[in-house]
Amino acid sequence: AAPLAAQTDITSYHTLTQAGVVYQQFTVTTAGVFDLFTTSALGPAFNTPFDPYVYLFEGAGTAGTLLGADDDGCFSFLSQCGEPDSFANSILNDIALDLGTYTVAVGGYDLNEADARDGLNDLNTYEGPYALRLVSSETYNGTGVALGVASFDSIVTPEPASFALVGVGLAVVGAAVRRRRR
Secondary structure, eight states: OOOGGGOOEEEEEEEEOTTOOEEEEEEEEEOEEEEEEEEBTTBTTSOOSSOEEEEEEESSSSSSOEEEEEESGGGGOHHHHOSTTOSSOOEEEEEEEOSEEEEEEEEESSOOHHHHHHTOOTTOOOOEEEEEEEEETHHHHOSOOOBOEEEEOOOOOOOHHHHHHHHHHHHHHHHHHHHHHO
16 A cells, blocks of 8 residues: 555636636646545635536546536535535545546536536536645545545636637638638
8 A cells, every 4th residue: 555645635726707707727747546525725624616517527528527516515524525515515435546648627506517527517607716635545544445546637617618629720721721722
């Protein structure tokens, strides 16, 4: 087993905007069991200013396999997620992850899988700052599970409008190249 000092306990800070979805990518360098959860940016004694919904995908981006989703799961894990009887935090608890890259999508309630994948949550009217935490499950559970090690990589922010604009730009460049060859 990895030494206790090698376990993961990392936090990443984000802000959700209306109709938005926020992505965080991370890499597991030592396979193990993890807890992935949202809290207030002010710390676990507070709640997020919105009702977060969390999706976890295998791989870089959201095209991979859906590994888990949660809304309001922190009811039973209050010490790490927020105030009692809170709807304002979510947790994926005891998720066994192998070596590799993973992507987390966070949006406001009622984020569905399709919106988590494409980055646009039209029905979301919530916004505000929050923290995303990734910890080795042993940190909170003390169950002797494998101590996984991971690091946050990049924040992936697909914007459908930007993709469309890039597509139009590439089409114009392609047309210009074809015209020049003629």
